[in-house]
Amino acid sequence: MNSGLTNLETSMFYLTIMAYFLSMIFYWVWFGFKQQVIGQFATLLAIVGLAGNTTAVVLRTIIAGRPPLSNGYEFILTFCWGIVAVYLFAEFRYRIKPLGAFVAPLPFLLLAYIVMKMGPEERVAQAIPPALKSQWLTFHVITAILSYGAFAVSFGLGMMYLLKSHYGGGASGKASSRIPDLEVLDELAYKMVGFAFPFLTLCIITGAIWANYAWGTYWSWDPKETWSLITWIIYAGYLHARLMYGWKGKRAAWMAVFGFVAVLFTFFGVNYFLPGLHSYAQI
């Protein structure tokens, strides 16, 4: 039965990546040609992908008997879930479909990374060391996923902003004219960061609580911790620059993009380039 579930999970993984891939293509085509049906398909595919993603995550939880948050494969899978969930929320709530053309590549690329770089032995549910057996770890990763998902969406908004402001609303900007007003983008990116920032804070705090239970030190300046703090400071800078100096528009958009690069570095770069406590995450 267990191998049946494992096979089902694997199928769900491939369904998810296919759906995200097609969804990305449809968002692009829709972005270029504005066929309403195509746009609807794009959204539908994103929903199908999210359903597959959800199923894969749930199956992994059942197979492993614990939340699926303990190795690189599992974390990327849930990270993608967070991005698409936050994105779809934004699409429905704020009616901003063009955003899909910018956000959809992220989950696809992340999952493609799994396919390219991770052997089957890295993807299976592994036994976890005692240090990872903690409820706090669950909270830690859930908050990470929500904040990273929202940061990913603000990244997409920032890219849209930069693209639109670069090409302007001029004659050449047929696709660009489909992008909402600059002000709307800017405001929405701020909303996303404002939503994500408290969650990032909570993520860092729950991580500290967990570390204190496991090792007796709530903060040890290991590279992953340090980079999450740096990410936090970058977004704090974004919020302050906006509040106090009215940094909106281009500069804010650059900061949203830059902030997400820091998120990705915290996530991948640290595991690749830098050693530390978190290296057991072995992405």
Next chain:
Amino acid sequence: MTEKSDKQGKLWELFSSMKLGLALLGIIAFVAAIGTFFPQISQEPDKARAVGQVWQALGFTHLYSTVWFRLSLGLLSLNLIVCSVQRFSGIYRRTFKPLPPESAAGVPRKIRAEIEAAVPVLRQAVERVMPAMGYRLTTADKEEMWTFVGMRHRWGNWGSVVTHLSFVVLLVGALLGSALGFRGYFMAAAGEVVPIQQIQIEKGKVSEDFSVRINSAEDRFLPNGERDNWYTDLSILESGKEVGRQTISVNHPFTYRGITFYQASFANGARFTADIKGQKIPVMLQDQGGNYFQAPGTDLYLIVAAMQGGSGQAAVMFQVYKGQGSQPVQTGQLTVGERADVQGQYQLTFDGSTAFTGLQVKRDPGVWVIWLGSALLLVGLMLSFYWSPRIVSGVLEMRSAGQGKLILGLATGKSGGSRHADFDALVGTLKERLTSEMATEEELQ
């Protein structure tokens, strides 16, 4: 102004500026980033010591404890305190003593609505509807005019102050921990008694005086063969008497008199008896040379190179080193109960396998302050981002024949206006109420 107070004023101004704060934050982030590219003494002592002397001397291998780094954190908290103090009275006034506008000119322009109706009807509508929708009203009667300001989520005003001060609280917690706490480690075999004064200390000083007895240590597995956890059953002994007992495991520490024991590691080991000229000494050694035994009066060092098998038919391979020598002078293998002669100096009997448990020991009186600071930080952020104040102010101008014109507007925060929906709902409800009231009045007539 005297020169001195002028200087003080300038200093105050510098420290109340957000420019300085952001610059400090930027510096801290930058320095923190550099530290991740150098091995740090606290994390990887061996690698850190291999870094060039110059870098070490400059503090690159212990960046986070350098004076400069700490100084920048200190300056940041000073900055945060000063700017909180400076903004305190303003925020207090805004929260608890909001002023209604003096005239229509004082009503926010960007998001505004105007309604005309009979004066008493309008006034009553505002007085009823706004509190019902959660706005706290402050009103003023003026000549030919009635003015008001209503506020929802007024505690949101305190978000930034709470957030900023929580950072200071966190720093205080960290300072308390490093000034009054200690961190240490010991590894002991089942049955051993370790005086807390004798553990290996990494930081701080132990002033307590009690002992820890390891009753048992176990590497437990689940039915499916995966590791469950490491368990240590330990007792606290005060002058030889047991005063506390607990089984701990990774993620489940135990605290006694402010000192917390964390399960950190585990190793298998072997029990021996060394018989030195009739004197029997119990010896416990970790597998794979984790520790050694130096027989008294000799320069012979005994280690366990490898172990095998369960408790029943366990076997060990031991090695003996002499002085500084890097090659063993003797190697041998023993099963339970077997005995070997070590260099003609003593007899060694293998009594069976045992378990070693590695415990992190820590006292940190600042940790509660850290959790308090974390809670404040979260509360502050919640207030800032999910509870921003909504302020609607307005004037009711009296015109001829008892008619009035209500002008009301929504104050938009610095982050820009996205709260139209609330305002629209308020205006909608006001209008609804007016029409229904007029309808009833008509009915009455």
